[in-house]
Amino acid sequence: MTHAKLAEALAELKDLLGNRFSQGDTIREMHGRDEAHTKPALPDAVVFPENTEEVSEVVKICSKYEIPMIPFGIGTSLEGHVIPTNGGISIDTSKMHKILAVNESDLDAIVEPGVSRMRLNEELRATGLMFTVDPGADATLGGMAATRASGTNTVRYGTMRENVLALEVVLPDGTIIETGSRARKSSSGYDLTHLFVGSEGTLGIITKLTVKLHGQPERILSATCAFDTVDAAVNTVIMAIQMGIPMARIELLDDVQMKGMNNFHPDMNLPEKPHLFLEFHGSENGVQEQGELFKGVGEEFGVSDFRWATKLEERNELWAARHEAYYAGKSLRKGCEGVVTDCCVPISALADCIAQTKDLIEEAGMIAPIVGHVGDGNFHLLILFDPNDEEDLTKAKALASAVNRVALSYGGTVTGEHGVGTGKKKYMRDEHGAAYDLMGTIKRSIDSGNLMNPGKLVDVV
CATH class of the missing domain: 3.30.43.10 (Uridine Diphospho-n-acetylenolpyruvylglucosamine Reductase, domain 2)
Incomplete structure (x- = not known):
């Protein structure tokens, strides 16, 4: 240039x-x-x-x-x-923020990329439908598709990968294409829709999305419960999943994160032990049965302090607190900033991976609360550091790198939902091997000039 x-x-x-x-x-x-x-x-x-x-x-x-x-x-x-x-x-x-169509009978909506997830759900409220991907931030749907976002509802409703049916995309030469359709399945050609979902703007610009909608449940029941160890909490979830208990949300917060939660939300007053935040969706009788079944499983692993949140305001407060976990974590060290990382492993390896991660945190002498979408094997680390101390930042980044490599050693991935960008690109060769070269081939074939978000996700030689 x-x-x-x-x-x-x-x-x-x-x-x-x-x-x-x-x-x-x-x-x-x-x-x-x-x-x-x-x-x-x-x-x-x-x-x-x-x-x-x-x-x-x-x-x-x-x-x-x-x-x-x-x-x-x-x-x-x-x-x-x-x-x-x-x-x-x-x-x-x-400025591309129109909701173009809501097809109630077909459970889908067509939107422009600047529509945020919360605005779409506000528009859907009267229809009895909802858009379920919830990464916490009120992100735009275009950005969520580009990063293949997920969040707290993933265990039941899936990520953006499962909830995008079709796209309109502008290619690097200005050509406008449409991928997919409103049909719920197709065997017609390459799956171009899901090539662009997660491509992080390196292949084209998403200008329209067709997304799946789901019915709002008749009843929602939320709860929190404590365990003596992360291992006990994770094993409870594994057994509950194996039993087929349908959980809409199931979040893990370690003891360090719970200390931050109590700092930031004094009214919560929860034990500073590993916790699960739970939510069940279904009929009036169904959610009650699901909750009781889960509690019974938890009792086999020493669950304690089981608290129900049945009222709307109680549930909203609970999940608002979960979404503010970043700020709660930062309260643990005055004047700090945070290096944030995430990874994802097979759920059977989650407890061991977190245990090894906690050993690495202790060895580094740092404060790093952990939260996770335990039903998916995905967890996040907030590594606190002094922004005025370059050595402290270097230690934080080294810890994040070590945790990502631990995840790979368990057959996992260096990112369950944050994406690659520039921050995780250095791990891509180790995770994908020769398949990473194929990603480069795809990038070059679509964007030969390397003009679309260059330097992100994939190297172009």
């Missing part, structure tokens, strides 16, 4: 979009960082297209002048996905 080419591209983009083109420092800074401790980098400009055709025109201009393009949803990513490491144009899809 030469200065001359960049200047010409910027002039054409400004002519195309007018006041929806910005080179302001504040706007560029907002699009040069994410929610994690990732080194910021500024885009050369930020554009705000309002429809697919404008996205296509923006991409054609950038492609003509060989300018990098970085899709941007709302900036809640955790592995540097939206950082313009090579400069270029940040393509912000926040």
